[in-house]
Amino acid sequence: MAQTDTVTRILNTAEVLFAERGFAETSLRNITSKAKVNLAAVNYHFGSKKALIQAVFARYLDPFTERFHATLDELETRYGGQPIPLEVLLESMARTVLEVPAERNSLKVFMRLLGLAYTQAQGHLRGYIQQQYGSVFTRFAELVRKATPELPDSERFWRLHFMLGTVIFTLSGLDALRDIAEQDYGEHVSVRELIRRLRPVVVAGMNAPLPEDPHAMAG
Amino acid sequence: MAQTDTVTRILNTAEVLFAERGFAETSLRNITSKAKVNLAAVNYHFGSKKALIQAVFARYLDPFTERFHATLDELETRYGGQPIPLEVLLESMARTVLEVPAERNSLKVFMRLLGLAYTQAQGHLRGYIQQQYGSVFTRFAELVRKATPELPDSERFWRLHFMLGTVIFTLSGLDALRDIAEQDYGEHVSVRELIRRLRPVVVAGMNAPLPEDPHAMAG
DNA sequence: TTACGTTTTAAACAATCGTTTTCCAGCAGG
DNA sequence: CCTGCTGGAAAACGATTGTTTAAAACGTAA
Numbered sequence: 001m002a003q004t005d006t007v008t009r010i011l012n013t014a015e016v017l018f019a020e021r022g023f024a025e026t027s028l029r030n031i032t033s034k035a036k037v038n039l040a041a042v043n044y045h046f047g048s049k050k051a052l053i054q055a056v057f058a059r060y061l062d063p064f065t066e067r068f069h070a071t072l073d074e075l076e077t078r079y080g081g082q083p084i085p086l087e088v089l090l091e092s093m094a095r096t097v098l099e100v101p102a103e104r105n106s107l108k109v110f111m112r113l114l115g116l117a118y119t120q121a122q123g124h125l126r127g128y129i130q131q132q133y134g135s136v137f138t139r140f141a142e143l144v145r146k147a148t149p150e151l152p153d154s155e156r157f158w159r160l161h162f163m164l165g166t167v168i169f170t171l172s173g174l175d176a177l178r179d180i181a182e183q184d185y186g187e188h189v190s191v192r193e194l195i196r197r198l199r200p201v202v203v204a205g206m207n208a209p210l211p212e213d214p215h216a217m218a219g
Numbered sequence: 220m221a222q223t224d225t226v227t228r229i230l231n232t233a234e235v236l237f238a239e240r241g242f243a244e245t246s247l248r249n250i251t252s253k254a255k256v257n258l259a260a261v262n263y264h265f266g267s268k269k270a271l272i273q274a275v276f277a278r279y280l281d282p283f284t285e286r287f288h289a290t291l292d293e294l295e296t297r298y299g300g301q302p303i304p305l306e307v308l309l310e311s312m313a314r315t316v317l318e319v320p321a322e323r324n325s326l327k328v329f330m331r332l333l334g335l336a337y338t339q340a341q342g343h344l345r346g347y348i349q350q351q352y353g354s355v356f357t358r359f360a361e362l363v364r365k366a367t368p369e370l371p372d373s374e375r376f377w378r379l380h381f382m383l384g385t386v387i388f389t390l391s392g393l394d395a396l397r398d399i400a401e402q403d404y405g406e407h408v409s410v411r412e413l414i415r416r417l418r419p420v421v422v423a424g425m426n427a428p429l430p431e432d433p434h435a436m437a438g
Numbered sequence: 439t440t441a442c443g444t445t446t447t448a449a450a451c452a453a454t455c456g457t458t459t460t461c462c463a464g465c466a467g468g
Numbered sequence: 469c470c471t472g473c474t475g476g477a478a479a480a481c482g483a484t485t486g487t488t489t490a491a492a493a494c495g496t497a498a
Contacts, residue, residue, distance in 0.1 A: 022241075024244050027454075028455080029454085029456095039477090040476080040477075041475085041476070042456090043456080044475075119335065153404060154400065157403065158389075158413070159416075162417065164388075166381045166385045167384075169387065170381055172338065173338065184376065189377075194377070198381065204426065208420045211419050247487090258486095259488080260446075262486080263446085264445095
């Protein structure tokens with residue numbers, strides 16, 4: 001199928017350009033010219049630029065959610081009702097995140113896209129991701145709840161997002177940070193090296209003592 | 220001066236729209252029409268859209284750096300050579316961040332702009348901020364170094380950026396998160412409430428145990 | 439008043455955007 | 469044969485972008 005070739009060439013080029021410059025700053029002409037396909041091909045195969053953006057995300061998130069669900073299945077049977085330790089949960093998530101993009105382009109692109117999805121409002125994107133892939137996060141959050149029964153629900157909610165922020169923010173802006181680190185310390189860090197450094201920080205953050213309540217705590 | 224009125228009305232409108240939609244998604248016509256000034260006023264008073272973006276940042280970052288330098292001066296004389304505790308440093312930074320926008324619009328706008336500066340590449344912006352306001356961060360990092368002498372330099376560098384990511388990511392995407400939290404727990408969190416929750420997490424993250432080294436650690 | 443520098447205004451600029459239309463090439467089954 | 473369908477190519481669509489131009493309005497000093 002020559003059609004598939006055009007589609008994947010568009011997707012491969014689009015994901016890189018989106019990750020580099022963002023959605024609004026990347027025109028369809030940028031994509032199609034670099035991908036060596038006709039301009040109209042995007043609207044022909046995807047329908048619109050919005051749909052192309054969603055397709056780029058789906059190509060990462062579909063295999064990710066599938067594998068992550070499988071991983072959680074496996075964990076739940078292995079621990080058979082017993083709460084799964086927080087470290088195991090986080091480690092499993094990190095491993096799944098690392099696995100998926102290995103087959104495709106790079107983890108950098110994947111993380112950068114996640115960061116854009118969060119910050120670059122784009123209305124439709126956040127809704128699409130929430131609706132399409134929200135279930136796996138809900139499931140993960142429920143397992144984290146069982147792993148940290150001492151945490152008030154609202155406190156755990158916020159800490160999960162704090163940690164999500166740490167990881168996505170770091171890996172999303174990795175290129176810029178890597179440049180600074182390299183010129184400051186002359187050391188080049190790999191993504192896996194970074195995740196190794198992230199783990200104890202994330203675990204410590206989740207297990208931090210509860211904030212003292214100044215007036216009254218709603219938790 | 221009627222000129223100042225136009226300038227500030229442009230800035231006030233621009234910062235809100237930039238924070239809401241991003242830079243590329245906000246046109247000069249959006250700004251000028253909402254600000255009820257002529258379209259050409261932007262190019263007349265600021266020169267270009269890029270310059271307007273930088274001016275928006277400068278209006279927050281100039282007073283911030285000035286106050287933060289003053290705060291650090293005060294801390295250094297109070298502790299007279301002794302290392303300033305990490306909690307004090309973080310607390311001082313948080314207080315300064317909270318102080319500055321109180322006079323103007325809202326903390327939300329300030330944080331959202333910082334998030335955009337990080338993620339929305341915009342080449343010129345990152346360079347501008349780094350070059351214009353890098354010194355105060357360098358000074359802060361040096362004080363953090365003295366406060367955490369047991370940390371390897373590279374480890375501290377990364378953890379500082381981890382924590383920066385946590386705070387900026389959280390407060391930058393606050394609106395979206397707040398919506399989710401509100402519908403999940405029915406509880407409305409204020410920014411100060413969030414910072415109260417952030418503090419123990421950040422401190423714990425900075426003081427986390429060092430990662431075990433799998434092969435060899437360069438730090 | 440006249441004159442001058444500053445600010446505002448309306449209009450147009452060229453460039454780029456996402457999308458649509460039109461036409462053509464290739465290949466299937468009747 | 470030609471009919472129908474799919475994918476690609478070129479061109480044009482109208483809309484919107486940041487920026488510039490030129491003239492009008494303003495306030496102030498001579």
